[in-house]
Amino acid sequence: MSNSPLLEAQALVKNFGGLTAVANVSVHFDQNELIGLIGPNGAGKTTLFNLLTGETPVSSGTISFYTDHGVQPLNGKQPAQIAKIGISRTFQNIRLFKELSVLDNVRIAMTNHYHEGFLTSILRLPKYYQTEAAMTKAAQELLAIFDLTAVADLPAKSLPYGIQRRLEIVRALATKPKLLFLDEPAAGMNPEETADLTRLIRKIQREFHITIVLIEHDMSLVMNVVERLYVLEHGALLATGTPQEIQKNPAVIKAYLGGE
Amino acid sequence: MKANLKSNLAWLGVMVLGFVVIDACEFAGLINTFIENMLVTIGINVILAVGLNLIIGFAGQFSLGHAGFMAIGAYATGIMTQTMATPAGFYLSMVVGMVIAVIAAVIVGIPTLRLRGDYLAIATMGAAEIIRILINNLKITNGAAGLFNIPALASWVTVYVLMCLTTIVTVNFIHSRGGRAVMAVREDEIAAGAMGINTTRWKLAAFIFGAATAAIGGSLHAAYIQTIAPGDFNIMASIAILIIVVLGGVGSVTGTFVAALVLGALDTILQNFGTVRMIIYSLALILIMIFKPAGLLGSWEFSFKRLFNRKVKGVAEHE
Numbered sequence: 241m242s243n244s245p246l247l248e249a250q251a252l253v254k255n256f257g258g259l260t261a262v263a264n265v266s267v268h269f270d271q272n273e274l275i276g277l278i279g280p281n282g283a284g285k286t287t288l289f290n291l292l293t294g295e296t297p298v299s300s301g302t303i304s305f306y307t308d309h310g311v312q313p314l315n316g317k318q319p320a321q322i323a324k325i326g327i328s329r330t331f332q333n334i335r336l337f338k339e340l341s342v343l344d345n346v347r348i349a350m351t352n353h354y355h356e357g358f359l360t361s362i363l364r365l366p367k368y369y370q371t372e373a374a375m376t377k378a379a380q381e382l383l384a385i386f387d388l389t390a391v392a393d394l395p396a397k398s399l400p401y402g403i404q405r406r407l408e409i410v411r412a413l414a415t416k417p418k419l420l421f422l423d424e425p426a427a428g429m430n431p432e433e434t435a436d437l438t439r440l441i442r443k444i445q446r447e448f449h450i451t452i453v454l455i456e457h458d459m460s461l462v463m464n465v466v467e468r469l470y471v472l473e474h475g476a477l478l479a480t481g482t483p484q485e486i487q488k489n490p491a492v493i494k495a496y497l498g499g500e
Numbered sequence: 501m502k503a504n505l506k507s508n509l510a511w512l513g514v515m516v517l518g519f520v521v522i523d524a525c526e527f528a529g530l531i532n533t534f535i536e537n538m539l540v541t542i543g544i545n546v547i548l549a550v551g552l553n554l555i556i557g558f559a560g561q562f563s564l565g566h567a568g569f570m571a572i573g574a575y576a577t578g579i580m581t582q583t584m585a586t587p588a589g590f591y592l593s594m595v596v597g598m599v600i601a602v603i604a605a606v607i608v609g610i611p612t613l614r615l616r617g618d619y620l621a622i623a624t625m626g627a628a629e630i631i632r633i634l635i636n637n638l639k640i641t642n643g644a645a646g647l648f649n650i651p652a653l654a655s656w657v658t659v660y661v662l663m664c665l666t667t668i669v670t671v672n673f674i675h676s677r678g679g680r681a682v683m684a685v686r687e688d689e690i691a692a693g694a695m696g697i698n699t700t701r702w703k704l705a706a707f708i709f710g711a712a713t714a715a716i717g718g719s720l721h722a723a724y725i726q727t728i729a730p731g732d733f734n735i736m737a738s739i740a741i742l743i744i745v746v747l748g749g750v751g752s753v754t755g756t757f758v759a760a761l762v763l764g765a766l767d768t769i770l771q772n773f774g775t776v777r778m779i780i781y782s783l784a785l786i787l788i789m790i791f792k793p794a795g796l797l798g799s800w801e802f803s804f805k806r807l808f809n810r811k812v813k814g815v816a817e818h819e
């Protein structure tokens with residue numbers, strides 16, 4: 241397990257009017273880590289993801305991303321730019337391209353990896369057919385890994401809830417991220433589906449060699465999978481450490497586990 | 501690859517067949533000026549509506565000023581072919597019209613398409629009005645009187661060929677990486693952005709594309725009808741194109757063709773009914789919207805590839 245840094249956020253603050261959703265939070269994610277982000281509803285977990293992916297601009301604080309070409313500041317960048325740099329995500333309320341096929345959902349996430357050009361497409365030069373074939377093949381391979389081959393041609397909206405969540409993860413992976421944020425991937429799943437998902441996340445971690453940050457309030461799922469945890473409460477960082485450390489942390493027990 | 505070739509050949513066949521049928525009818529004297537006018541109007545409407553459908557149906561951006569871009573093309577041709585009354589002059593004027601329309605689209609599009617929401621609708625409506633008022637007051641456009649005796653440099657053949665070409669190019673775009681990016685923006689702008697899609701850029705691409713094809717439609721209109729006036733490009737003209745798109749099915753190019761044909765024919769048949777015409781026309785529209793709220797074809801597309809696949813499967817099952 242390497243310990244070279246991937247993302248570092250310093251003193252992040254997000255104010256919505258009078259409400260401080262994220263208050264002076266500093267986090268760092270290393271390469272190939274599997275990290276949990278937990279906290280009660282309204283703690284600011286999703287907002288933190290939104291800050292790190294550029295979806296919501298920060299009120300203050302800095303975000304740095306470590307690439308092969310050195311450190312890049314992410315502050316002020318648009319979500320699309322940040323996605324290109326290597327951060328992808330899923331959404332708490334599934335956001336698939338509903339009317340489009342499963343295959344297209346995945347191919348769309350690969351848009352930036354191909355550059356055949358506008359004229360090539362509209363004139364259907366040989367390069368167009370090559371690009372289409374390459375994109376389709378890459379997407380099909382990804383779908384096969386996640387057992388979605390059978391539904392490849394169906395519209396995304398027709399899939400059962402659990403499969404939609406899985407497709408959203410596959411779509412995020414298709415952007416070839418170095419860092420993947422999963423926002424409550426087990427929400428609304430039964431225990432069996434949750435167990436499947438746990439296996440899936442482990443598999444992704446192993447096969448894709450990426451860093452995964454997982455928001456969850458189902459503690460059991462998180463404790464089984466992650467190497468390190470951040471606990472948020474009322475927008476502030478309450479504790480950080482390994483699952484064992486967190487389980488013993490008095491502040492966490494009082495604020496979070498105490499209630500259960 | 502083989503399936504692609506077969507489907508492309510089938511489409512080529514359809515286009516050649518359409519041409520041969522119309523040509524034979526012309527030759528046999530079955531098509532008078534009245535009918536030819538109808539066919540040409542349908543063809544130009546297809547060009548305009550396919551482009552607008554790309555913006556509305558595929559990119560999900562609401563544009564209400566399509567006639568403004570059409571006016572740019574029409575006046576480029578009307579003005580330029582006065583001094584260059586040759587086919588080359590006509591095509592040059594068409595290109596000039598497209599370039600100006602693209603510039604106008606960029607000016608309207610960049611500030612509005614960066615935002616999420618339907619700001620484009622208001623901006624395009626305003627832009628089309630500005631274009632119309634400019635044309636109404638400029639000397640070079642001959643003000644409210646408009647231009648007449650424009651050289652007849654477009655025949656039904658020109659319109660037919662350009663209708664085929666713009667449709668091919670638009671459909672090719674829709675079925676490419678760019679087209680899917682555009683549809684992703686329509687489906688979910690936030691998710692598209694998070695997947696690395698530069699949403700402003702792809703929205704703008706669709707909008708520019710639509711504006712350029714509208715200019716082509718305008719050029720053809722000027723060179724075929726030979727008379728243009730600012731009033732031809734008012735908000736009602738934009739809405740007429742919008743009706744074709746909505747009626748055929750937002751997001752269906754096939755539907756746009758069907759709607760342009762049905763409305764064109766209906767309009768012509770009803771010419772004999774005098775003022776009752778508008779009532780019947782409106783009634784027909786209302787009925788279709790009640791019974792087919794998603795348009796005649798919804799987002800369904802005719803596809804030779806699918807048809808061939810089904811046949812192959814069907815044959816395999818029989819054996």
Ligand SMILES: Nc1ncnc2c1ncn2[C@@H]1O[C@H](COP(=O)(O)OP(=O)(O)O)[C@@H](O)[C@H]1O
Binds near residue numbers: 259260279280284285
């Ligand atoms: N766009 C927004 N505008 C105003 N308040 C918001 C916005 N997004 C989140 N909040 C508020 O910020 C707080 C944290 O929300 P969120 O990050 O969604 O929490 P969590 O994901 O931990 O449940 C909540 O009080 C929520 O109401």
Ligand SMILES: [Mg+2]
Binds near residue numbers: 285286287332
């Ligand atoms: Mg949340």
